[in-house]
Amino acid sequence: MTSASIDSKLIARFSAIVGDEQCIWKPEQIQTYECDALTSFHAKPGLVVLPRSTEEVVKVVKLAREAGLPIVPRGSGTGLSGGALPVAGCVLLGLSRMKRILEVDLENQWVRVEPGVINLEITKRIAPHGYYYAPDPSSQQVCTIGGNVAENSGGAHCLKYGFTTNHVLGARIVLGDGSIVDLGGPVLDPPGYDLRGALVGSEGTLCIVTEVVLRILRKPEATRTFFATFPSTTEAGNAVSFIIAAGILPAAIEMMDRLAIVAIKAATGVDWPDVGAALLMDVDGPAAEVEHTAAEATELARKAGAIEIRIPRDAAERETMWRGRKSAFAAVGRISPNYVVQDGVIPRSEIARVLREIERLSNESGLRIANVFHAGDGNLHPLVLYDAAVPGQEALAENIAGEILKICVRSGGSITGEHGVGADKAAYMADMFSEEDLATMNMVRCSFDPEMRFNPGKVFPTPRLCGDKPGKYVAHATEIAGLAGRG
Amino acid sequence: MIAHSPANVDEASAVMALTYREKQRVTFIGGGTQQQLGNPPADVDAEIRTARMNRILEYAPADMVMRVEAGATLAQVQAAAREHRQMLALDPPNPDRSTIGGMVATGAYGPRRARFGAVRDLIIGVTLVRGDGVVARGGGKVVKNVAGFDLPKVACGSLGTLGMIADATFRLHPLPESSETVVFERLTPEDVVSLVASVRQAQLEPTSAVALRTNHGTYDLVIRFEGFAKGVEQQTSGVRRLAAGLRMSESGGKPQHSLDEARTNGALRIKLGTLPTRLPAVDAVLEPLLAALDRSSFAWYATLGLGFASGNASDMRAVVAALQAARSALVETGGWLVIDAAPAEVRREVDAWGPKPGAFAIMEQLKLRFDPERRLNPGRFVGGL
Numbered sequence: 092m093t094s095a096s097i098d099s100k101l102i103a104r105f106s107a108i109v110g111d112e113q114c115i116w117k118p119e120q121i122q123t124y125e126c127d128a129l130t131s132f133h134a135k136p137g138l139v140v141l142p143r144s145t146e147e148v149v150k151v152v153k154l155a156r157e158a159g160l161p162i163v164p165r166g167s168g169t170g171l172s173g174g175a176l177p178v179a180g181c182v183l184l185g186l187s188r189m190k191r192i193l194e195v196d197l198e199n200q201w202v203r204v205e206p207g208v209i210n211l212e213i214t215k216r217i218a219p220h221g222y223y224y225a226p227d228p229s230s231q232q233v234c235t236i237g238g239n240v241a242e243n244s245g246g247a248h249c250l251k252y253g254f255t256t257n258h259v260l261g262a263r264i265v266l267g268d269g270s271i272v273d274l275g276g277p278v279l280d281p282p283g284y285d286l287r288g289a290l291v292g293s294e295g296t297l298c299i300v301t302e303v304v305l306r307i308l309r310k311p312e313a314t315r316t317f318f319a320t321f322p323s324t325t326e327a328g329n330a331v332s333f334i335i336a337a338g339i340l341p342a343a344i345e346m347m348d349r350l351a352i353v354a355i356k357a358a359t360g361v362d363w364p365d366v367g368a369a370l371l372m373d374v375d376g377p378a379a380e381v382e383h384t385a386a387e388a389t390e391l392a393r394k395a396g397a398i399e400i401r402i403p404r405d406a407a408e409r410e411t412m413w414r415g416r417k418s419a420f421a422a423v424g425r426i427s428p429n430y431v432v433q434d435g436v437i438p439r440s441e442i443a444r445v446l447r448e449i450e451r452l453s454n455e456s457g458l459r460i461a462n463v464f465h466a467g468d469g470n471l472h473p474l475v476l477y478d479a480a481v482p483g484q485e486a487l488a489e490n491i492a493g494e495i496l497k498i499c500v501r502s503g504g505s506i507t508g509e510h511g512v513g514a515d516k517a518a519y520m521a522d523m524f525s526e527e528d529l530a531t532m533n534m535v536r537c538s539f540d541p542e543m544r545f546n547p548g549k550v551f552p553t554p555r556l557c558g559d560k561p562g563k564y565v566a567h568a569t570e571i572a573g574l575a576g577r578g
Numbered sequence: 579m580i581a582h583s584p585a586n587v588d589e590a591s592a593v594m595a596l597t598y599r600e601k602q603r604v605t606f607i608g609g610g611t612q613q614q615l616g617n618p619p620a621d622v623d624a625e626i627r628t629a630r631m632n633r634i635l636e637y638a639p640a641d642m643v644m645r646v647e648a649g650a651t652l653a654q655v656q657a658a659a660r661e662h663r664q665m666l667a668l669d670p671p672n673p674d675r676s677t678i679g680g681m682v683a684t685g686a687y688g689p690r691r692a693r694f695g696a697v698r699d700l701i702i703g704v705t706l707v708r709g710d711g712v713v714a715r716g717g718g719k720v721v722k723n724v725a726g727f728d729l730p731k732v733a734c735g736s737l738g739t740l741g742m743i744a745d746a747t748f749r750l751h752p753l754p755e756s757s758e759t760v761v762f763e764r765l766t767p768e769d770v771v772s773l774v775a776s777v778r779q780a781q782l783e784p785t786s787a788v789a790l791r792t793n794h795g796t797y798d799l800v801i802r803f804e805g806f807a808k809g810v811e812q813q814t815s816g817v818r819r820l821a822a823g824l825r826m827s828e829s830g831g832k833p834q835h836s837l838d839e840a841r842t843n844g845a846l847r848i849k850l851g852t853l854p855t856r857l858p859a860v861d862a863v864l865e866p867l868l869a870a871l872d873r874s875s876f877a878w879y880a881t882l883g884l885g886f887a888s889g890n891a892s893d894m895r896a897v898v899a900a901l902q903a904a905r906s907a908l909v910e911t912g913g914w915l916v917i918d919a920a921p922a923e924v925r926r927e928v929d930a931w932g933p934k935p936g937a938f939a940i941m942e943q944l945k946l947r948f949d950p951e952r953r954l955n956p957g958r959f960v961g962g963l
Contacts, residue, residue, distance in 0.1 A: 198775060199853045199883070221779075243724045256728065257699050266940075273936045278851045278913050279882055280685065280696075280735075283935045283960045284944055288698060288731025292724050312781035332640060338663060338752030338806075377783055377816075380809025436720045440640040468722040469641075505723035512725055523725055524715070531706065531714035531948075532727040538943035550726065561946035 097137040097180065101158055105140050105182070108150040113188065115139040124183050127168040127175040128230075131431075131485070132514050134176060136163065136183035143188045145263060145271060145301040152299060152544075153269040155182045161547050164295040166207065166235030171432060172513030174242060174294045178547055184299060186237045192216055193302065200307050201260055201277045206237025206300050210244075213305065222307045225252040228509070229417040237300050243292030245509035247343040247416070248373070250467035252308070254509070256291040261304035264290070264297075267544040277304055289535050294511050295546040297539035311375040314342070315385035316409045319397040323367035324348050324462070328443045330370060330395035331466045335439065337391060339384045341467060342373040345416050348446075350461035351423065351474075358422030361415040366398060370466065371416050419463040420474065427459070427476035429485070431492045434510040435499030439469045448498050449473055452491050458484070460491070470508035471499070497522060512550045520552045533557070580624040586631060586647075587705060587713060587744040594742060595711025597624050603953045604709075606738040608649060608680030611672045614847075614919035615684060616737055616930045616958040626742060628679050634658050635745060636719065643719050645703065645747040648679025659750055667694035667751040671838035679743040685735030689786030689802070689837055692881045694751060698734040703747030706733060706740070709949045713744070721749045732944075738955040739963055740948040754785075754804035758814045762821055764796040765789070767858040773799060774854065774880045776820045782813045784881075788837050789857070791868070791876040799880065800837060840877035844888035846897065846920050850904075852913035854883040863907045867900035883913075891921060898927040905932055934961040 097116070106114040115121055116138040126133035137160060142148045155162050165175040165185045177183050189205035192213065196202070197220055202213060210231040213224040227246035228234055234244070239255045240262065252258075261275030274286045290297060321327040327346050334341065347355065347369050356363055363369065370392065374384045389400055403409040423430055437445050446462065449471075453460040459476040473495050477488035496506045496519050506512070506519045520529065529551060536543075537557035548554065580602075584590040597604050602623035607613065628649035636645040639662035646655055652666070652673040659665050669688030670676055676686065682704065687696035694700065703717035706729065716729020733743055762773060770789045777784065785804040789797040803813040841847065852860055857878060864887055868874040871889025878885045891897040901924070905915040909932060917930040935941065938961050945952070945963045957963075 196853075198855050221781075243728075245722060245724075249722065253695070253699060254722070254724075256731070257695060270939075272940065276912060277853060279884060280851050280914075281935060282914055282916055282931045283937065284736055284740075284941050285685070285698060285731050285734050286937050286940060286944075288728055288734065289944075292728050309778050309781060311783070335642070336640065338755065340752060376805075377781065377809045377813050379812030380806050383806050383808045436722050438638060438641040438643070438720060440638065465722070469720055470722045503718075504720045505718050505725045507725050508720075508722040509724055516725075520726060523718070527712050528714050528716065528726070528729075531708065531712070532716065532729060534947035535727045535729070535732060535944065538940055538947050541943075561943065561950050 097160070102138060104154055105138060105151065108154065109140050109142050109147050113141040113143070115141070124165065124168070124177065124185070127165070127170045127173060129171055129173040129176070129513070129515055132173045132176050134179045136177035137180040139183040139185055141185045141188045145265065148184070148265045148299050148301050149269045149271060151182065151184060152265055152267065156267060156269070156542070156544060162299070162544055163546050164237070164241070164299055166238030167209070167233050169230040169234045170238060170242060170511065170513065171434070172507065172511040172515040174511050174513035174546070174549060175238070176514045187235065189301065196277065197222060199277060201304055202307055203302060203304050204236055205302060206235060206240070208236050210234050210236060210239060213307070217307055221310050223310055224258070224305060225308050226255045226258055229420070236303055236305070240291050240300055240303055241293065241295045242509070242511040245465070245470070247345055247465060250344065250465065251340050251342045256288060258306045259287055259291050259303060260306055262287055262290060262300050263302035265299045265301055267298070267540050267542050275304070292511070293536070294513060294550050296536055296549055297545060299545070311377070313378040313381040314373055314375040315381050316371070316373050316403050316412060317385065317389060318401045318412055319370045319372070319392045320364055320366040320399045321368045321370070321395070321397055324446050325443050326396035327368035327370050328446070328466070330392045330397065331439065331442070333391040333395055334388045335467070337387060339374065339388055341384075341388065342375045343465070344467040345371045346462070346464055346466040347371070347416070347419065348462040350459060351419055351463040354422040354426045354461060355415045355419055358425050359415050359418055361411060363415070364399065371412055416463070423461050423474045423476065428478045428480065429488075430477065431475045431488045433471070433473050433492045433495050434507045435471050435496050435504060436508040437469045437471065437499050437502045437504035439467070441502045441504075442466065442469060445471070445498055445502055449495060452494055456487055456491055458488055458491060465508070468508070469504065471495070493519070514549055517550060517552050520550070579622065581627060582624060583627045583630045587707065590626070590631065590707045590742055590744050591711045591713050593626060594707045594709060597953065598710045601951065601953070603956050605955050606679070606683070606742055608677035609651060609672070609675035611675050612680055612684045612918075617925070617962070618958070619955045620957040622956070628677060631744065639664060642750040643702070643721065643747060644750055645719060645745060646678045647745045648677060648743050650678050652676045652678070652681065660753060663753045664750040665753045666748050667700060668697060671841045678746055682733055682743050682746050683736060683738050689788050689879060692787055692879065693783065693785040698731050700748050701730040701734060701746055702749055704730040704733045705744040707742040707744050709741060709954050717747065719747050737959050739945060739959045741954065756807040756810045757802060757804045758810050759800060759802045760814060760817055762799045762801070764792070764794065765799055766796060767861040770797050770799055770878070770880055771855050771857050773820070777801065777817060780816055780820055782816050784813070787880040789878040789880045790836065790840070791861075791878070797878070837877065840875040840886040840888050843875065844871070844873060844890050846871060846891045846924060847886070847888040847918040848901070848915055849918055850885045850887070850908055850913060850915040852883050852908055852911065854881055856883065856911065856913070859911070860885060863904045867897065867904050870896040870900050891924060894921070894923045898924055901928050909933060931960045
């Protein structure tokens with residue numbers, strides 16, 4: 092059903108807005124857009140448009156509304172929760188061509204960018220002046236700022252520096268009726284509700300973001316990295332607890348278990364030993380403070396039972412260590428035909444106990460589970476390895492991943508720390524939130540997008556409507572073209 | 579006026595449901611430090627006080643997370659955290675009276691915002707009692723969490739117009755081992771901007787940098803470093819070296835209260851926001867206002883671009899004219915000016931919030947979705963919300 096609801100006349104009208112090259116509808120070309128990095132979910136969009144300006148976005152939104160079509164926004168498609176999964180027959184609005192850095196104000200520490208700008212490009216642009224953009228998701232070489240805003244992306248260094256939401260100062264958005272609205276800007280605390288707080292992490296369900304104002308930071312004077320190995324994740328977890336209890340706030344503390352280390356070694360050639368667990372840690376800040384905290388943290392890691400502590404000789408070796416960590420998912424992909432990754436969060440003090448429960452699930456099911464995660468904030472990334480060619484294994488792996496999420500919620504945590512709910516975890520929202528909580532969140536959504544034009548079917552476990560717009564009458568939500576398929 | 583003092587979230591829910599059935603207009607009172615912020619709420623039938631909801635509900639020192647009821651004071655939270663060498667990294671004025679609910683409702687912050695952010699950056703969960711009595715929770719009790727819409731951020735700064743904040747959960751920080759304050763005296767506004775730039779250029783990381791305007795029309799810049807002693811020592815001597823290069827003098831510590839003076843003294847108090855480098859323009863724009871006030875003071879959070887001016891108004895006409903001029907100059911360049919407290923004569927002439935924001939239509943929808951009958955703090959917020 093390439094275009095069951097989109098006929099050639101309508102395609103011509105979209106083409107007229109964005110140009111033929113930026114309007115994709117042929118079945119063989121559209122395939123790329125059927126899923127994001129969560130490849131087990133896919134659906135065919137009606138067509139894909141790649142606008143190059145806010146004005147083009149406005150026209151696309153107005154035309155989609157006129158035609159009664161849902162709109163699903165997309166950046167680079169690196170999301171792991173199916174946030175950019177099309178609704179069958181929708182207008183998929185790709186923002187990757189809007190990739191200009193519009194303004195840089197170093198003195199006041201902000202930049203204004205289009206949503207298709209790649210995360211790392213911002214740091215590359217301002218690094219020569221000694222500045223950087225802090226949120227660093229592992230996909231930062233390819234993921235877009237628009238996608239980061241949608242998902243409230245984190246990264247290893249958000250332990251100290253916060254998430255995307257702590258760095259977004261403002262945004263220009265296009266609403267479902269095509270109106271352009273500015274939320275916030277470079278000046279802090281504009282009067283009114285914190286709508287940019289509502290926007291960041293809303294997973295493309297409120298509007299289309301066409302510009303973002305981001306806070307940038309001065310590079311710290313010093314950064315010290317160390318890599319410590321341990322007999323098991325228990326000792327590594329203790330080291331994390333000791334370091335935090337000593338009042339040290341590292342920029343990042345990442346943990347990898349035995350299977351993750353094996354995979355990373357095989358994929359990247361880092362010369363890490365075969366051990367039960369490893370920590371990769373950064374402390375940064377003023378030089379004297381870093382000297383102190385690095386020495387203290389190293390000592391505490393030894394006290395917790397570290398086998399070996401390596402300090403990179405130079406920037407290149409540090410880079411290699413971090414590249415190893417950041418390529419973990421891809422590395423696991425090389426030791427197993429398929430895997431499911433989850434993103435649950437637990438209180439830091441529960442790490443050792445929850446890892447034992449995950450190990451039990453692995454033993455019981457016979458499926459291997461690799462753990463590579465942000466230990467400082469308890470954000471787990473269990474990778475459940477399976478082979479889709481073996482009947483029943485995919486379903487088993489999905490079940491285990493779901494069990495892990497339930498363990499996280501029972502431990503007082505969350506079903507997602509940085510990947511988002513998307514299509515993947517919508518069914519688990521009810522484990523974490525009551526019907527009243529979800530209905531209240533829906534009020535926020537309805538105040539932006541009463542017709543539910545944008546990314547319908549995501550985040551919430553069951554479809555919801557907005558009811559009449561308070562204050563004045565507005566036509567009811569258009570029927571959604573269809574539901575996403577699975578397979 | 580009926581006053582209610584619920585003792586917990588269940589009682590708060592029952593009280594809110596009652597006001598819903600009776601169609602009563604409601605206002606909320608925590609420590610009462612910010613009651614003058616915004617427009618006075620119109621024709622209120624009932625007030626709900628949070629004073630009895632003052633428990634620390636959960637505190638997990640190993641996770642550095644604390645969940646607190648709305649009526650607990652900041653001082654109470656800090657005392658509990660201090661036992662484990664931790665703190666909630668927020669330092670608004672009046673910690674003995676400022677309550678957690680009030681801090682969330684007003685989006686509180688103090689000088690430490692320079693390093694740790696405002697309440698929006700430290701809140702990780704919230705319990706809201708909606709106008710109809712329904713209890714809704716958002717966020718959670720882990721620092722990293724993107725499940726669902728960010729209700730905690732929506733609650734921040736909403737000034738009791740969306741619902742009652744029953745409790746909030748925060749991430750905590752380690753209590754600094756050491757703290758040093760350096761004061762540079764009698765700087766011009768231009769000097770303040772360039773010294774702050776040099777501090778950043780030198781990769782020093784103060785936890786606060788506040789410029790206080792003196793009666794000579796110059797500024798004392800109060801820079802504080804906090805953290806491990808060795809880092810604080812290095813940075814303090816680092817900043818002294820910078821100042822030597824810029825030919826500036828330096829003297830010993832100033833007590834905390836002088837930093838808060840502009841935010842607490844006087845019958846007229848305003849706050850304003852603009853870009854940090856615009857201090858010279860702000861200084862010129864505020865000059866007529868400060869001149870029209872008795873016992874005026876002005877504090878400028880130098881890395882944030884946020885300022886606080888206060889004093890007592892005698893010549894109301896002059897004050898009103900100066901306020902209006904200052905506001906239009908700020909708004910023209912992307913900034914804002916908000917009234918924290920003012921005599922009735924000033925309020926009649928100058929709106930508390932200024933022009934409606936560009937996103938007002940969405941804000942109004944948000945208000946009406948949560949409170950369709952406009953019963954919660956009616957008229958107090960931006961644009962009469």
